[in-house]
Amino acid sequence: MDFILNGKQQQVGICDANLTLLDYLRGDAAMKGTKEGCASGDCGACTVLLAAPGQPPRAINACITPLGSAANKQVWTVEALTGDGALHPVQQALVDCNGSQCGFCTPGFVMALTALYANSQRCGLQQLDRDSVTDAISGNLCRCTGYRPIVEAGTKMLQIAPAAPTLVQKPASLQPLSTNSMQPQLSDGEHSFFQPATEAELQQLLALYPQAALVAGATDLGLELTQRHRQFAQLISVGAIPSMARFEWQDDQLLIGAALPYTDLESRTHELSIPLKRLLHRLGSRQIRNQGTIGGNIANGSPIADMPPVLLAWDADIEIVDSSGKRTWHPLSSVYLGYRLTLVQAGQYIARIRISRAALERPHRFYKVSKRFEDDISAVLGAFSLELAGGRLGAVRLAFGGVAATPVRATATEALLTGSTLSDALIASACDTLKNELKPISDVRASSAYRSEMAANTLRRALLELGSGLELEVHHYPAGNEAALYV
Ligand SMILES: Cc1cc2nc3c(=O)[nH]c(=O)nc-3n(C[C@H](O)[C@H](O)[C@H](O)COP(=O)(O)OP(=O)(O)OC[C@H]3O[C@@H](n4cnc5c(N)ncnc54)[C@H](O)[C@@H]3O)c2cc1C
Ligand code: FES
Ligand code: FES
Incomplete structure (x- = not known):
């Protein structure tokens, strides 16, 4: 499979389809900035950004995402942020606000906030409120700093201008990526990951492999991989089928x-x-x-x-x-x-x-x-x-x-x-x-x-x-700034 990692095209050859994105990043790609805390989607230490072609980046948990789910997409890790050695505004804001002590959870917070930062800029926002920051880091746990300085950094980060354009703000131009969606994106001969592009292809694959496991967001299925150590012979993603x-x-x-x-x-x-x-x-x-x-x-x-x-x-x-x-x-x-x-x-x-x-x-x-x-x-x-x-x-x-x-x-x-x-x-x-x-x-x-x-x-x-005729308050939830969260 092909994908873009921190601006560079990656080609993954023979590979077990049950490998997670986190294990690939920390192992094959030797990018250790992304941490493993819980391996079950609960702590956010493994947060990276993922973007489908033409879509804005979104924060995801790499620990429960099968590597195949990144096929033909862009992935950014914390290593992408420090172009020319300068800190990214999110990192600078965390430093300024004393937002990190032991630092283990910090790369995850940085990436969750970077998604909000990048999308706020895209939407032309000048200011972020507390609710939006809290929403963006709702999947991140910190056991030693406490959240007040982290949230404060989030509300101040838009005021810091980037010292240099980072890779997240300058997406790489995509080379033509693999297109035959009936072929596995990943396979080691025994375990294959397919990413059909249409329902007709999905049906053909299901006719060939009726026992295959379907994968959508993998927020349940990923736990089968990391907690129960299940090995699926065929994984078929439904995530690249527009009609679904x-x-x-x-x-x-x-x-x-x-x-x-x-x-x-x-x-x-x-x-x-x-x-x-x-x-x-x-x-x-x-x-x-x-x-x-x-x-x-x-x-x-x-x-x-x-x-x-x-x-x-x-x-x-x-x-x-x-x-x-x-x-x-x-x-x-x-x-x-x-x-x-x-x-x-x-x-x-x-x-x-x-x-x-x-x-x-x-x-x-x-x-x-x-x-x-x-x-x-x-x-x-x-x-x-x-x-x-x-x-x-x-x-x-x-x-x-x-x-x-x-x-x-x-x-x-x-x-x-x-x-x-x-x-x-x-x-x-x-x-x-x-x-x-x-x-x-x-x-x-x-x-x-x-x-x-x-x-x-x-x-x-x-x-x-x-x-009593009580109407629920019709307010944006979290107040304001939704555009940046939902892009
Ligand atoms: C940290 C964490 C917090 C969570 N919090 C909540 C919560 O608050 N509330 C809640 O309800 N759930 C929660 N979940 C569970 C999970 O996020 C949800 O159940 C989610 O909707 C699963 O969707 P998915 O696309 O990730 O499914 P996947 O993990 O991709 O698939 C789940 C199962 O459904 C099958 N499947 C997927 N799509 C299809 C399809 N189109 N047709 C047939 N089969 C299909 C898969 O084969 C698999 O068996 C949480 C999970 C985690 C890890
Ligand atoms: S390692 Fe905890 S959410 Fe991924
Ligand atoms: S800085 Fe130590 S757990 Fe967050």
Whole structure:
């Protein structure tokens, strides 16, 4: 495969398709500036920038990104910043604000902030607020400096003019890169990474290799590589297929490509749904949202995935396609068969998600309960779609994550609420019914009793908010500067 690393074209010959970008950088490329902390996408020490052709750079976690995902793209590591020995403005700001002590986490912070710096310049921003900086570094942990000086450096970095143009500001001109997308981008003869450019090619590859693992953002699959040390014989990326990354309206149906990264979805949610926008802000970190997709969130079958309850509350359908090209739409409610078991069979893929305009326009609320605000998996997620007219509830959808082996609807509580007059007594009764209906388990994240109580609390909050006519504040989230985060 070919890609551009810090402005220079790289050709990778025979190579195990299960190699991560981080291992390549620190090993073959001998660029040790990028660190390994957790190897699971949680700490940000491995943050590098990745840009598809013609796209702006985005911060990603190199530790969980298969090297093949960088095929035909540009990658920048911290080594790219110090052209002519001068510090990059981000580095200078961290020095000026005392933003580093032991320094292990620092390259990751520098790269996360560099993505924000480069994209702020692209958008002509003069000033960055605290929220935008916090968003940009939401996937970075520092155990010794403390975040105040780092955030301060982020808010001041745009005021520092670059001493010399850095490689990130001067992208390399791309030489013609490998184009035969039916050939593996990487292979050692036993493990191959494919990056088809169309759904027709994807279907052909799935017909040849029905047991292949699909890769979208690799924010789940990457952990299979680094934590479970799984070796996949064939990995097939869906990340370079334009038809799977669309966001489009067809009549009164919204179609979202299964491989559209969350960051791209986030940039469109302001007009779509403020509750979804708020929720997405709490899904993983900026690095995770730059890579992760709804398709991966559904296909991994996790009971604690954030998007399935939202899509259940909206009565969404998903499109499953097989290797012969046959397409079928299924209600998401029929897709979960058991713990981490879905309707999607080997040799099939999810192409699109469909939501009706009517569902999007119904009042809705999504609440995530987790220990940390950012970059934390839900203990419980409540997603509610409720019609209320003249004090009476119409259609009701109550969906939850984290309370069963799969994302679920609480149909008994829905039945109790549908057609009833909203009152304090009804809310109390609905919460009791819900607690009897859900049977959450206890695990390392939360006890069964806590999950039940939290699920009921999210429902109570939704009913109280909607009953009182409280509108969610329609503000940009994080305030201002969004353009630079979502480019
Ligand atoms: C640090 C960290 C924080 C996280 N935080 C959250 C969080 O807050 N909330 C949350 O819900 N999740 C979270 N996750 C999990 C993960 O980011 C999401 O589940 C994400 O949506 C997965 O999407 P992906 O594109 O990265 O999937 P991948 O990892 O590429 O794939 C996941 C699975 O889906 C399959 N797959 C992918 N695309 C398709 C497709 N189109 N058709 C069929 N199968 C497909 C793959 O084969 C694989 O089995 C987090 C993960 C990490 C590492
Ligand atoms: S090493 Fe921790 S996120 Fe990659
Ligand atoms: S500077 Fe030491 S962990 Fe961040």
